[in-house]
Amino acid sequence: MSVTERDAELVYAITHRGTVPEPPEWWRGAVFYEVYTHSFNDSSGNGYGDIRGITEKLPYIRDLGVDGLWLTPFYPSPQQDNGYDVSDFRGVHPPFGKVEHVQELIDAAHDLDLKIMFDFIAGHTSDEHPWFKESAASRDNDKAHWYVWADPAPDGGPPNNWISSFGGRAWRWVPQRAQYCYRPFLASQPALNLRNQQVMAEVLDNMRFWLDMGLDGFRLDAIQCLSHDSELRSNPPARATENPSVGGGPNNPFKQQIHLFDRDVPEAIPILHQLRRVANEYDPPRVLIGELADVDSSRLAPKYTVDNDRLHAVYDFDLINRADTLRDWTSMLHLRSRYLMPGSSLNVFTNHDSPRSVSNLMPKACAAGRAPDAAKLLLFLQTTLMGGAILFQGEELGLQQPHIPFEELQDPWAKALWPDFEGRDGVRCPLPWTREALNCGFSDSETPWLKVPHDHRDSAIDVQEQDPDSVLQFTRKLMRWRRTMPMLRTASERIFEDVPSKVIAFEREKAGDSLICAVNFALKPTELTLPRSSLQTQFSRGEIALDQDSLTLGPLAVIALC
Known part of the structure; x- marks a missing residue:
């Protein structure tokens, strides 16, 4: 596609937002609760949250008044990136349970009138996936072209200057092939070649495996990375403030480029068409919500949701990462109001990749001892702005961001960029259920994968259940009121x-x-x-x-x- 054609497509996307049907689809303007599988509830005592633990606590999620829940990855994985490095798309990582437990969870959620979505990682796998092991073995095997391979540059270095989100070159040298493999994230997360229709067919069948169980849809990870420039051209350098990114500290070299050729490329749109066709095979159609990051999401989101043949909605980091002052935030909201179709985006103030919202967005209120009031303000704003919302577990408790010492870190991103970046473990700490219980009721294990921060004990669910002025009780009241205002979904x-x-x-x-x-x-x-x-x-x-x-x-x- 030429530059002119690409520009024309973008203009079309931002000037033809479409119209909201009446009645609106169930997902449009909905509020979802993000369950971080590792840290929600451990039913087996092994120190990790698990599928049955989620099933046990579904009544709690229902009573919040949300429309559904989204689970972070539970698939078999070496856990180099907490499950976003998948080694088998059709199984369950043993500490989290079994496939039959997943079916029980889906059925139980539907019995409580909750929709349920899973995380799905279409763009990359673990390097321990059988596909990669075969592809990396030689240049002439059956899966030789299932990943993104490139010959070295004339000087023996990587084929271009692309940088990983985690810092460092986005290329990994594989001696067996004498080639570089593209990896936009960790070295252990090689990118799939989704332009190869054999690969695409396998990915689509993996989606069907879970959709056939009755799953309501997927949150698609990192949709800006589904493809890349076919000529592998190098990215131009960035000027200050030009490049919004997921984070990772001001000294992350990822921010020193405009990611013109390794993010948000035109070649991704045909891939979205194929994903959407699978979602439309079901009655009712299943829902695809795409995580859009590392790009100017508010302006580009319509391109990913236009014409009913791409995504249903996007989920981005603009309201988390792209404003330093309240006026900046207001400007961002003006921009979103102009570009986004009502209900085609989900407001996100925090998730498993960003700090707790009350600490990140309202530090002065926290310093003044007003964190619960600040948390209530943010919850109100998040659920009344145009679009739906995703509440990350613990936001309904007003949890603040804890400090995790280096020796307790699990996050590879934090380990790579410490001390410039403290990482994502703080937001991923286990949910505090019971103040006086071991691990606040999250797990009976003496050694959970992460500790419940001491500062979170006083915010435990059992404490807030007894306090009519708690953030938890406010959340329930707010969501009950929101259900009486259906216009908030699509106005x-x-x-x-x-x-x-x-x-x-x-x-x-x-x-x-x-x-x-x-x-x-x-x-x-x-x-x-x-x-x-x-x-x-x-x-x-x-x-x-x-x-x-x-x-x-x-x-x-x-x-x-x-």
């Missing part, structure tokens, strides 16, 4: 510009109905003028004073009016 959005600097305010509108939402990030009262008078409060938290068209929000207060 358009207008971000207000003329508001105080510490306020985010916006209007959701659909078919003549309007809902105005406002949140005060300040630690002192803030007054703003509403666009019209005689509005009635529909939901609020904190100190509120409403007088005709004048509204005073107390510290960290939130309100919805219509």
